[in-house]
Amino acid sequence: MIKVSKTLERMRNNPRDWSINDLKTLAKSKGIDWRQPGTSHVTFSYPGLMPLTVPSHKPVKSIYVLRFLDLLDRIEEENGN
Template sequence: MSKWDKLITRICNLSKDLRFDELRKVLESCGYEMNAPRSGSSHYTFRKQGCAPITIPKHEPIKKVYVEMVRQIVESEAENDEDAE
């Protein structure tokens, strides 16, 4: 199993030890663009045209609620890939 597959599996299992950079990598692979926070905030916003923006604080470890948001995106992207085939 590749590192990418392991990362996706950890997200789908709502792992508690995920890092911000891992979630960023997954969101950017799904077409989201990261916008850096302003004035010292730790909350990063990810945007994709046609989708609601997602805001994730850069704290370790990432809270389960944010991992759940990314899991929903991963699952919807997988469904879209299946529909395209």
């Protein structure tokens, strides 16, 4: 979990130059489902929240990283953490 929290901290400080695999790894550690049905987009979903679709370009644009971080924040808020 320390690696996850350090990665999140680095991502919050600099939302540029992240890969889609970084987002997938964080999603897995936080219990967020993701799917990529043979397309160039990945959809992250969590029960009760609106899914987030992110283009898997290299690197992921910072606006999508910020939206992903917002999704993580909403999940923590919903779970009371």
